[in-house]
Amino acid sequence: MAALTAAPARPRKLLASRKTRVGILYALPVVVYLLVLFVYPIISTLFLSLKNADGSLTLHWYVDALTGVNLSVLITTLRISAETALLSLVFGFILANAISRLRPLWAGLAMLIVVVPHFISALVRTYGWIILLGDKGLVNETLAWAPGAPYHLLYNELGVVIGTTSMMLPYTVLLLYGVMRGVDRGLLAAAASMGAGRVTIFRRVYLPLVAPGLASAGLLSFILSLGYYITPALMGGPNQTMIATLINQQVTKENQWNGAAAQGVLLLLLTLAGLLLVKLISSLGASAKKRSAS
Amino acid sequence: MKDARIDRRLFLRGIGGVAAGVAAATALGACGTGTSRVSSSGGGGKTVVVRDSGGSYGAALQKAIYTPFTQETGISVKVLNLDNAPLLAQIKQGRPQCDLINDSMMSHAKYAGQDALEKLDRDRITSLKSAKIPDNQITDHAIGHSFYxxxxxxxxxxxxxxxxxxxxxxxxxxxxxxxxxxxxxxxxxxxxxxxxxxxxxxxxxxxxxxxxxxxxxxxxxxxxxxxxxxxxxxxxxxxxxxxxxxxxxxxxxxxxxxxxxxxxxxxxxxxxxxFSGYAIAKDAANVDAAYQLMDFSLRAEVQANLAKAFPSNPSSPVAYEKLTEDERNALAGAPQYYDKxxxxxxxxxxxxxxxxxxxxxxxxxx
CATH class of the missing domain: 3.40.190.10 (Periplasmic binding protein-like II)
Incomplete structure (x- = not known):
């Protein structure tokens, strides 16, 4: 009897403060929303990926997803995402750095130019790429004098990475631009006054200051690329098939939800692994910084 | 249940008039399929929801079929563009959003394999005979209307x-x-x-x-x-x-x-x-209107009108006779090309x- 009355006493105590109660009230809609529309679908996807046709539990969808052509598609997905993340970081960095030095009006205009192409439908944009990058496209026509022309810029990995990088550029530019605007220019001036060269200032002062932005921008474009499929399908060949294409095929063509669920779960795990990796690297960096500071 | 079905058929066949057909559909809709939603119970205009693949094909369907159908019958047509997988999921839940499905015959065979389609009552589709739809395009669950x-x-x-x-x-x-x-x-x-x-x-x-x-x-x-x-x-x-x-x-x-x-x-x-064809979703809310729209779409002259608006090849051989020679020559389904x-x-x-x-x-x- 005592145990029974003791049990509800604790939460009552927890709920005693008015502040907590109000907080829970405010959080409730979001919590319910996430439980219903996020947690429940993910759990049911997980179950779907473990279910046999007859309802018993099995791992064979995962075996399927991790063997043969499915595995090579998974590796392709990782490779293209990594390439995209790297390239969009490099170009995003250069672009954001340039924009952050511009006057606000010009900076706004430059940002507009980066973002506006993304309001155009993927299909139309891809046809634009064909006009630009095709064998008889603008780039190859202007480079007709060069040795080795025409260059194959489409329907291979290069084409895909050009396409996905341009898709990811707004994200990296926007993120890095925000971080770079926050960098105190006085610090750079101070370093220069102490006699540091441009390379040293960049490497020892500027880069560490924008590093968190770089990490999150790179991660963001990597994760977004993982689930990407329109651009790779339109600008690549079969060797650039991404895992999202396979998931789509299984669901829409073959009505095969279990296999698709398994691949979806793998995609989710990869994303989490990516997040974990960045967390690990940034905490390692932070501890190294602390050590060097002490 | 069985009796109601025969009565309805006789009724439709006997009177045939469009207005009467609508009245009959409304009156008998309630006892038609016990499990279906009764969307026409509001008393207002009847509707039918049809699934097609949209795009320029959807626009042509609207112009050549849906609008004339509404003009003739007073039944308004709502269009739904939905992929196979979500549609199948809806039907399995017993609440399909659409009544009539316009999709490839292969998709229909998949749907039928999943028990997602109504078994068709051929007597209710009079244009099967008038449009001379070939036998191989008539299955238990779907009727071929055209090919690409x-x-x-x-x-x-x-x-x-x-x-x-x-x-x-x-x-x-x-x-x-x-x-x-x-x-x-x-x-x-x-x-x-x-x-x-x-x-x-x-x-x-x-x-x-x-x-x-x-x-x-x-x-x-x-x-x-x-x-x-x-x-x-x-x-x-x-x-x-x-x-x-x-x-x-x-x-x-x-x-x-x-x-x-x-x-x-x-x-x-x-x-x-x-081939693509029409089928009726299992437990559809407006089965009667779906039959009417299917019947209307399969008419030779309606198939011909669609072929004028979009390069789809009618399944009805009669439809080709209703086209000009130029229009006919543009279609791969024209009799002179068929053996190719x-x-x-x-x-x-x-x-x-x-x-x-x-x-x-x-x-x-x-």
Missing amino acids: GQCIAYRTDAFGGRKPESWADFWDTKAFQGGRAMCSPDGDLPELEFALLADGVPMDKLYPLDVDRAFKVLTRLRSEIKKFWDSGPLPGVLLSRQEVTMSTVWDGRIADLQKQGVPVARQLNGIRRQ GFDTDIDWWLKNEAAVTQRWLEWARG
């Missing part, structure tokens, strides 16, 4: 005035130089039939397909295939940008380019035909699609 074809499209300026006559020419990259484009499984069924035709298999001996042989023949062309297309307009874009000199194409998709003066043409020899092609064996593909698609990917990634 997949054939060769090529640049007329690429081969010095010669024109490709067959799939063997499509494979002959010495005589007909330049890149090729073929369909990816994202777009349509893999094109094994074309490989077998190129290798000399006669058109009437294609099925069951010799998959090993087909892939062997495809391998001969692999290095020349620059792009596997996955959407209807892409072959036209690739041809007009001179990325390739020859491509497989959904027939009709290059007609606009030809009008714009792009030097492209089609070759109908060895065209692969795939073959019908896709959907039973074979239903059994083998998943395995062939997987193998296709392995092959294409090589």
Whole structure:
């Protein structure tokens, strides 16, 4: 009897403060929303990926997803995402750095130019790429004098990475631009006054200051690329098939939800692994910084 | 239940009038299917929801079929563009959003296999007889209304005035130089039939397909295939940008380019035909209106009107008689072209699609 009355006493105590109660009230809609529309679908996807046709539990969808052509598609997905993340970081960095030095009006205009192409439908944009990058496209026509022309810029990995990088550029530019605007220019001036060269200032002062932005921008474009499929399908060949294409095929063509669920779960795990990796690297960096500071 | 059905049929047959049909549908709708939602209970205008694939095809359907149907019957038509998977999920939940499904006959066979379609009462579709729909397009659950074809499209300026006559020419990259484009499984069924035709298999001996042989023949062309297309307009874009000199194409998709003066043409020899049809979703809310719309759409003159608005080939032979000669010549389904092609064996593909698609990917990634 005592145990029974003791049990509800604790939460009552927890709920005693008015502040907590109000907080829970405010959080409730979001919590319910996430439980219903996020947690429940993910759990049911997980179950779907473990279910046999007859309802018993099995791992064979995962075996399927991790063997043969499915595995090579998974590796392709990782490779293209990594390439995209790297390239969009490099170009995003250069672009954001340039924009952050511009006057606000010009900076706004430059940002507009980066973002506006993304309001155009993927299909139309891809046809634009064909006009630009095709064998008889603008780039190859202007480079007709060069040795080795025409260059194959489409329907291979290069084409895909050009396409996905341009898709990811707004994200990296926007993120890095925000971080770079926050960098105190006085610090750079101070370093220069102490006699540091441009390379040293960049490497020892500027880069560490924008590093968190770089990490999150790179991660963001990597994760977004993982689930990407329109651009790779339109600008690549079969060797650039991404895992999202396979998931789509299984669901829409073959009505095969279990296999698709398994691949979806793998995609989710990869994303989490990516997040974990960045967390690990940034905490390692932070501890190294602390050590060097002490 | 059984009696109500017969009564309704007799009633419809006896009176036939459109207004009476509507009244009957409203009056008997409630006892028609016990499990269905009764959307017409509001007393207002009746509606029917039809699934189609949208785009320019959807626009043509609206113009040639839905609007005239509403004018004639007073039943308003709502359109739903939904993929197979979510539609099937809805039907399995017992609450399909749509009544009439316009989809490929192969999809209908898949739906039927999942018990997602109403068994059709042929007596309620009078235009089956008047439009002389061929028997092989009438199944228990779906009626074929038209077909689309997949054939060769090529640049007329690429081969010095010669024109490709067959799939063997499509494979002959010495005589007909330049890149090729073929369909990816994202777009349509893999094109094994074309490989077998190129290798000399006669058109009437294609099925069951010799998959090993087909892939062997495809391998001969692999290095020349620059792009596997996955959407209807892409072959036209690739041809007009001179990325390739020859491509497989959904027939009709290059007609606009030809009008714009792009030097492209089609070759109908060895065209692969795939039929689309109408079916009624299981537990649909407006079964009677769905029958009426299906019946209306299958009429020969309505099929002909659709063919004027969109390059779809009517299943009704009577429809072709209602077209001008020019309109008829533009359609791959015209009687004079019919022997050039073959019908896709959907039973074979239903059994083998998943395995062939997987193998296709392995092959294409090589």
